[in-house]
Amino acid sequence: MEQKKTTNVILFSGDYDKVMAAYIIANGAAAYDHEVTIFHTFWGLNALRKEHPPELKKGFLERQFARMMPRGADRLPLSKLNMNGMGPKMIKQVIKKHNAMTLPQLVEMAQEQEINLVACTMTMDLLGLRQEELLDDITYAGVAAYLADAEDGNVNLFI
Secondary structure (H helix, E strand, O other), X not given: OOOOOEEEEEEOOXXXXXXXXXXXXXXXXXXXXXXXXXXXXXXXHHHHEOOOOOOOOOOHHHHHHHHHOOOOHHHOOOOOOOHHHHHHHHHHHHHHHOOOOOHHHHHHHXXXXXXXXXXXXXXXXXXXXXXXXXXXXXXXXXXHHHHHHHHOXXXXXXX
16 A cells, blocks of 8 residues: 655745745645645744734733734735835735735635644744634644654645
């Protein structure tokens, strides 16, 4: 019996275009019957943030990080040509013009395809993020869990 192929992505970046590429690759791999995991760490966690998280009691530094970081996939900046927020608006217009999927739609598709979306718990602690602030139905784990998945992975990417 043939073992199922696996694709593992470490999503470190919080840039719209890089996160979009990660989700396009992940969804494509899932469509080719790969078991796929996206391990969101540091700024990549912003793709999992709820647009309207519940009010939580936090310390000063946690509140500052929460204010500075974008809330959700649709609010991420571009890696190049961000131009004070004009770049993301322009790329979204191009996406709409070409009837391509938006980043929030790609995240939703990943969940529908049962891609394992993992939030790095160590980074969550460092940035003061809590489970209530992130999307529902995701996994929480540390680097050891990622390494266990990646050890036997057919494809391992760092974005």
